[in-house]
Amino acid sequence: MRGPLVPGWLLRPGTAVSRERTSGSRARWSTWLRITGALLLAATGAIHLGLDLAGGYGSIPTIGLLFLVQAATAFVVSAVLVATPRPIASLSGALFALGTLGGYLLSLSVGLFGFHEVVTGAGIASGLMEICAFLLLSFVATSTEVPVALRRLASARTVRVLAAAVALVASSVLAVELSQPSLRGGAAGTDTVTAVRLPRYGTVLANGRGDTLYVLSTGRGSQGACSGGCLSIWPPLLVAPTVRHIRAGPGVFGRLGLIGVRGQSQATDNGYRLYTYAGDSGPRQGHGEGIVSFGGTWYLVRPRATRALTTALTAP
Numbered sequence: 001m002r003g004p005l006v007p008g009w010l011l012r013p014g015t016a017v018s019r020e021r022t023s024g025s026r027a028r029w030s031t032w033l034r035i036t037g038a039l040l041l042a043a044t045g046a047i048h049l050g051l052d053l054a055g056g057y058g059s060i061p062t063i064g065l066l067f068l069v070q071a072a073t074a075f076v077v078s079a080v081l082v083a084t085p086r087p088i089a090s091l092s093g094a095l096f097a098l099g100t101l102g103g104y105l106l107s108l109s110v111g112l113f114g115f116h117e118v119v120t121g122a123g124i125a126s127g128l129m130e131i132c133a134f135l136l137l138s139f140v141a142t143s144t145e146v147p148v149a150l151r152r153l154a155s156a157r158t159v160r161v162l163a164a165a166v167a168l169v170a171s172s173v174l175a176v177e178l179s180q181p182s183l184r185g186g187a188a189g190t191d192t193v194t195a196v197r198l199p200r201y202g203t204v205l206a207n208g209r210g211d212t213l214y215v216l217s218t219g220r221g222s223q224g225a226c227s228g229g230c231l232s233i234w235p236p237l238l239v240a241p242t243v244r245h246i247r248a249g250p251g252v253f254g255r256l257g258l259i260g261v262r263g264q265s266q267a268t269d270n271g272y273r274l275y276t277y278a279g280d281s282g283p284r285q286g287h288g289e290g291i292v293s294f295g296g297t298w299y300l301v302r303p304r305a306t307r308a309l310t311t312a313l314t315a316p
Contacts (some may be wrong), residue, residue: 033136034090038081039214040133041093044100045074047126055122056293057234060279062113068101087141092289094137098166101130105173115278120229133168138163145211191239192268193256193274194249195303198286203251204313205269205301207237207276210283215272216296217312223272224296234275234288234298252303254311269301270308291312 049071049201051057058064077093104127117123142160192208205213214234216224226234239246239258246256246267254269267274277288277298291298299312 002173003204004057010223018053028142030140031085034081034085034140037049037090037093037097037133037136037140038078040105040136041074041097041127042078044097044126044129044133045071045078047122048074051122057229057231059288059289059291059293060115060233061279061281063115066113070103074100078145078244081137090137090141094134094163097130097133097137098170100172101127101134104130105170109173114281116232116235120232122229124174130285131170131174134161134170135167176239185232191243191245192247192249193237193252193269194285198284198300201289201300201313203303204286205252205254205303206283207267207274211276211311212270212280212284212286212288213237213269213301214288214298215269215274215301215312216294216298217272218296223293226273226294227277232295236261236279237265237274237276241267254301254303254305266292270305270311272301272311274301274306 017193030291047256048067052067052071053062057067072095077089077096081093082241103112104117104123106112108116108119108123139160193213194206194208194210195203196206196210196212197203198212207213216226216234218224226236243258245264246258248254248256255271257268257271258265259268259273260266275298279287286300288298289300301311305311
């Protein structure tokens with residue numbers, strides 16, 4: 001026969017019924033936190049998959065593959081978290097979220113595999129989700145009975161304090177990066193556009209460092225707009241604030257100029273804004289030629305073009 005139902009706040013601490021109710025409440029909270037963490041990880045996977053397939057990130061060597069790996073892993077880890085309450089699953093999810101967050105912060109600051117991220121809404125959302133998922137899953141991993149091997153490393157309280165400290169540091173770094181100018185350029189500070197020869201495409205435009213330059217065309221001589229995540233893949237050719245004119249190197253006959261963008265100056269050729277490509281790992285490369293993304297097609301630039309309609313160089 002069941003005993004009388006007594007509100008939890010009337011139960012004496014330490015009684016069997018009190019311990020049972022406390023344990024049940026803790027289990028329910030752990031379940032909700034675990035599922036929430038799983039959903040957050042799945043959401044970050046969806047964001048990375050969308051950026052890779054539709055956002056143009058898939059065209060970047062190494063980074064495109066990493067985005068696919070992150071998305072697939074996020075979906076698998078999320079499914080495992082929903083299916084099992086084991087602490088090791090929550091711990092794995094927390095470490096995965098931390099690793100993904102670390103990669104994002106590196107790409108924002110010093111760069112990752114030569115790729116420099118710019119601040120975008122999708123990136124901010126993904127970063128915040130990863131911080132929350134890390135915190136929630138770290139708490140879940142230490143709120144239930146953990147393996148003896150983990151208990152020997154640190155107590156549950158110590159792990160939670162460390163997780164909170166890591167989340168605070170990550171949030172601070174993210175806030176600092178978000179406060180920086182969101183427009184990063186290719187070889188910023190150069191004031192010369194020159195001509196270089198590529199084995200396949202012939203002579204094309206490059207910046208003073210030799211990085212090949214591109215324009216975005218929507219067809220019929222009109223140029224497309226590059227903003228947000230596009231700037232991570234196609235960094236604009238920016239110049240120093242003191243530069244007032246772009247110098248033309250030998251063999252360059254186009255009309256060079258400057259156009260203001262977010263308080264900075266971007267170089268143009270025959271009215272087209274000039275960009276570099278994150279997929280070119282060094283000077284004199286043309287891996288971006290013919291890529292269709294961000295509402296148009298990316299082309300190398302003819303150094304002898306004197307009109308907008310003949311600026312783009314199509315592949316032979």
